[in-house]
Amino acid sequence: MLFLLTVISFGVARHLSPVATTATQWVVLWAGIEGLLGFYTLSWAFRKSDNIFYSFFLGGTLFRLVSLGIITGLLYVNNVPLLIPLLSLVSLYFVFSLLQVPFITYGLW
Numbered sequence: 312m313l314f315l316l317t318v319i320s321f322g323v324a325r326h327l328s329p330v331a332t333t334a335t336q337w338v339v340l341w342a343g344i345e346g347l348l349g350f351y352t353l354s355w356a357f358r359k360s361d362n363i364f365y366s367f368f369l370g371g372t373l374f375r376l377v378s379l380g381i382i383t384g385l386l387y388v389n390n391v392p393l394l395i396p397l398l399s400l401v402s403l404y405f406v407f408s409l410l411q412v413p414f415i416t417y418g419l420w
Contacts, residue, residue: 353368
């Protein structure tokens, strides 16, 4: 499901190429890869102890925060307008986070 949503998001960003820059397409791809990585690590950690699960959950959150900062810095240094790529990244992070919880909790994956 997350992979399908990533492909659809990348396809929409690719289709809106005049509006969405190449940076937005790379940001959408990165958000999808990070979302899939976060989903699989959390689903693995869900079967382990609470300490391991919360460590992976907090680590994933910190990784997203650092990733957001690095991408913002790269966009700023390269003089790319920040609004569309960062809005895409944050909205995909939000959607992927909302989708992870029911899939992991109820074993829908």
